[in-house]
Amino acid sequence: MAIQRKSLGRGLGSIISAGAKKAADSGIGKMAAQASPAPLKIQISPHGLFSEIPVEKVVPSPYQARREFSEEEIRNLADSISSEGLLQPILVRQISGGHYELLAGERRLRACRLLGMKKIVACVQSASDSSAAAKGLIENIQRADLNPMEEAKGIAYLIANFRLTQDAVSQRLGKPRSSIANSLRLLKLPESVQGYISSGMISPGHAKVILGLEDRAQQEILARRIIENGLNVRGAEEAVRRLKEGAARADSSTPAAKAAQSAVVRDVQNKIALRLNASVELRHSAKKGKIIIEYLGNDDLQRILEIMGVKI
Known part of the structure; x- marks a missing residue:
């Protein structure tokens, strides 16, 4: 049975400035299957910068809570990107070896790979491990990308690995504490x-x-x-x-x-x-x-x- 879930009021605007979104919508975030060979970097805010980075250099995050992706959903997104361009950059942080850890935008990345794109526009951030995990969860939960069990396991991961209380998780995810407690009960x-x-x-x-x-x-x-x-x-x-x-x-x-x-x-x-x-x-x-x-x-x-x- 289909389960409708309300999105949260808190958005990526708390992570990426409004100016970044405007810049992405105006064309910086759009790209064709063949990207420009020269990397494009534009400083946008203290929180990060836009940059064209090699798709092959983006690695999955160990904090990714979502485990299931619909092939049809990815194909439809790829069709949209092919015709309209990538309207919203992925969110990454730079790690060792010239690689980038994906914080948010798994579907967008998969769609771009399906199109054979060599480069992708990303908002590169400096984030600690706990911040990286929280940001990935925030985006997924806001977009209703996670099923209830994925959400529960993601919350449990934050609590177990970063010594966060339920109150702290509630504040980071912008959800009532009772909702956090109910999610964790599912794991029983x-x-x-x-x-x-x-x-x-x-x-x-x-x-x-x-x-x-x-x-x-x-x-x-x-x-x-x-x-x-x-x-x-x-x-x-x-x-x-x-x-x-x-x-x-x-x-x-x-x-x-x-x-x-x-x-x-x-x-x-x-x-x-x-x-x-x-x-x-x-x-x-x-x-x-x-x-x-x-x-x-x-x-x-x-x-x-x-x-x-x-x-x-």
């Missing part, structure tokens, strides 16, 4: 659920509901049910309520029944639930037991029966 979900979020199969709203379950196996079950049954957030909340009610019933059983709910029994219960992609309660004693399977409507029942090999 099972890898499979994180994959669903990355691909857009479930929304951050769904993820918040899933986090209401403490059991990781149940989190996986609920995520799969959301996808297979097309549950909206409210439907997911109802599923969580039922799961918790089932757990409450188990907790209110007799002492003997509670004792029977050993780690082994719980493991079997979770495996059955994962196999059926349904909420399952396993009640076991020395002489007998009971398996309770919950389903959502006739279609869900039919699905479970097919998995069990039951024909009706």
Whole structure:
């Protein structure tokens, strides 16, 4: 499902001066597939300068949070650059060996490489490691380039590697602290659920509901049910309520029944639930037991029966 995300009010204007943008739009930033052999440098502000640099000298940043790029998106951007020129320079910082580390503009760089361009207009900056990481994340988050998991991992990287607090990250990215905290909570979900979020199969709203379950196996079950049954957030909340009610019933059983709910029994219960992609309660004693399977409507029942090999 498509997830719409609001862009932030803070822009690259905090990094590149308004004068730089104006200069780029007026033609400095435009370039054809065959760039001028002589490098063009124009001092624009204390923050950096425009320069034509060799495309082959630009290396990816280790702080790049975005991991997935659409080939169609890159091709469309390449077509635009071919006809209109590069209207906005990439953002880099100079490093050793005559190379430049990319801070922002991964798609633009890929599109220019696709066109076979030898040089690209860049805003060259002097930035520390932490500043470089923050700037790359800022641009990506502003442009909604990151999926929720990429954003969460990027924020976690900043905190872990540069000893930043959530408040500091909030200020740098221009996002509320609660938003930063919610992003980081996504990293507590099972890898499979994180994959669903990355691909857009479930929304951050769904993820918040899933986090209401403490059991990781149940989190996986609920995520799969959301996808297979097309549950909206409210439907997911109802599923969580039922799961918790089932757990409450188990907790209110007799002492003997509670004792029977050993780690082994719980493991079997979770495996059955994962196999059926349904909420399952396993009640076991020395002489007998009971398996309770919950389903959502006739279609869900039919699905479970097919998995069990039951024909009706």
